[in-house]
Amino acid sequence: MENIKSKPLSITFRINEIKLLHFETTQRVNEIHSPLSTDCYEFRIDLKTESSELNKTFSNLLKITLFEKQSDDIKVELAKLQTLIVFEINNFNEIIKKQNNKIQVPNQLISLTAGISISTARGMLVLNLKDTNISNAVIPIIKPQLFVPKKKKK
Secondary structure, eight states, X not given: OEEEOOSOOOOOEEEEEEEEEEEEEOHHHHHOOSXXXXXXXXXXXXXXXXXXXXXXXXXXXXXXXXXXXXXXXXXXXXXXXXXXXXXXXXXXXXXXXXXXXXXXXEHHHHHHHHHHHHHHHHHHHHXXXXXXXXXXXXXXXXXXXXXXXXXXXX
């Protein structure tokens, strides 16, 4: 899938499906006996997108790994969360184009859906960590444009 820059688009869509695919904490979470300082947390967020012309959908698979940052060099994994959000794009054929057998997805769609997906995952993580000593680990506010793939240099 290729991302494309374009003029602002009018995207008509709705959330079709939200799934928590996986959540787990590591043994380290059980060893923490008092809340950590919020600046001890570090998040790795991976986003994979997929589109289905047949279903007129655009999906975000989000994998979030939470670490305890013990030093600049030492990071201990605390939890993993994986979510899937499927968006139904009413005007799919106007928004997602196929050219030379490559699907072209506008940057605007990627950043818009990434923002929604991250916000949804933030809530899921808070709910899943609520009875732990790391319940204050909240995914920070992130510019969704960071998830727009960089153009490859030729």
